[in-house]
Amino acid sequence: MMKKAILQLETLACPTCMQKIEGAIKSVTGVDKESVKVLFNASKAKVNFDASVTNVNEIVKAVQAIGYDVLKVSEK
């Protein structure tokens, strides 16, 4: 079953942050790679994922592992 996760990140400042975060989220198995969207100005990441393969915690972990704080997560 596909679900959508919205991550509120710490304020993003550098342009390469987006590439890094995008790369980190794409590296999680079970996420829809095409759907990954990092909003630079809103400092948010949006992604669709397969809830039977992975969960939001895995995605949050991947983002935190490259050094970005996740302030808030919601899924629907």
Added chain:
Amino acid sequence: MQKLLSRYRNWLTAITGVLIILAFSSKWFFSSEQSSTYLLFVASLVGGLPIFVQAYQALRVKVISIDLLVTLAILGAFVIKEFEESAIVAFLFLFGAYLEQRTLAKTRSAIKNLVEMVPETTFRKLHNGDFEEVSVEEVNEEDILLVKTGGKIPVDGEVIFGSGTANEASITGESIPVSKDLSDKVFAGTILENGTIQIRTEKIGEDTTFGKIIELVEEAQDSKSKAERFIDQFSKYYTPSVLVLAIIVWLISRNIELAVTILVLGCPGALVIGVPVSNVSGIGNGARHGILFKGSDVITNFSKVDTMLFDKTGTLTYGNPQVAQTIYYSSDRSLAESLLASVERESDHPLAKAILNYYSDSVVRVIDSTEVIQGGGIVARIQNHQVLVGNSYLMNQYNIPFTNQMKSDIAGMEAKGNSIVLTAIDGQIALVVGIRDQIRQGVKEDLETLKNMGVKNLILLSGDNQGTVDLVANQLGLTEAYGHLLPEDKAEFVRKRQASGEIVAFVGDGINDSPSLALADIGIAMGNGTDVAIETSNVVLMNSDFHRIPHAIGLAKATRRNMIENIFIALLVVVVLLISILSSSWMNMAIGMFVHEGSILVVILNAMRLLKYKRK
């Protein structure tokens, strides 16, 4: 580890700066070359650490980042024992990032203010009837919430207890408070100015009307224009190629210093960030002035618009009939007004509302009897006066005499598109009221401004008869005007003008115009926050305020100019750096980093000017 580093990043930056100052003072004041070198070495490590870690993390997800270029540059400087340069590069890179974060926050402040319209906590009803303060995120649908005077409404819902007045400016742009009673809808992001209400929650968070507006603005700020997508692609390959270039230069020349200088100078900066910051500032300025731009392509198209099509009712006009003209034939004006208003209070005819609005402060009298004459009007007795309110058919039925003057007055009002309401008191015509849908105040001046701003064709498209349409067009100085059009005819018209190479904007009030709004290069909705208006258009005017269109176009043009300036600045910096590295002896990696960070700040500061944009 990385969390600690990012938390204390600013401290590390400051320490690096202090160490560098100490190093230079010990060199100049105490001539202690030894301790200076030692201090610079430590500074390079302290400042370099967060950069190394970030570069490593990026590599792990297969991204060659700017941090990697800087890391290699610092390591390269270590190899050739240029600790002075490595320390300065690390410091400038960190300090630049700090300044960028601070200034970027400013460009984003407009949207942040919007988000803060929704409160953090609210009072939720418990099973025992008490209220408990909870975080808004914990609220579910069907929860019952309490909002008191001055409180922000946290969700979309229905009033189930109490009453009050709400300021819904954040949704509708209209700052006049709206009264809220039992079973009225209330919206997240609005403010209860008066009263106390309990709400049954219907929609929460991103599903509320306000949440959708925020989401639209956020997506707009990050939506990319063709130019940006190009730059994105470009920078994806650019950073690795700088790395490859530096390695090749090193392999050929065996000159590490030249190779690391290339690494620093090659950092993509102003070019990548220049266009997005212009965008954010422009869209932010719009949001604060009640103009929602949906993305940067919209801004680019809008700045080039040469044909604007207008719907009439609700766009150029207010969309609801108002009293436009009155002629008195009785010396006792206040009596005539008072009797007319008293009769109209009893009526639910659409024109009655317009009359009551117009005579809202006249004395209301007790009516003894009323009789409705089908297709004519109302006959009433008020305090020994016989009062007739209606059309000329009614007056003829009661044999009310008309003078030639009256006849020509009435004919003149009808020719201007008025609906006529006649009032006769005791057998004499006392008052003639002309009611029509009026042209919005200031529209003529706004259209004039649009022409001066380079919009060549101003065209009226309307479902009304050609006579009324021509009248409005003449009054407003429009270039063309067409009547008798159905929604699909309007859409066809849009298509035709686009086919002839014009960039077409369509201004309409939403629902029946939505095909044209969607089809036009720029659909401008005179929105009051309805979903249809927001979704089908590219630009939404929050207050249905026509007056904001010139500001919107001016802002779009200024934003586009700003983007071009930023691209120019960025390219100029690259060219100057390239030339100087090839031809001068003073260029080194520290100066390169300074110019690099400086140029990023310059483009951000340049973009920030847009936040203050005002049309002269």
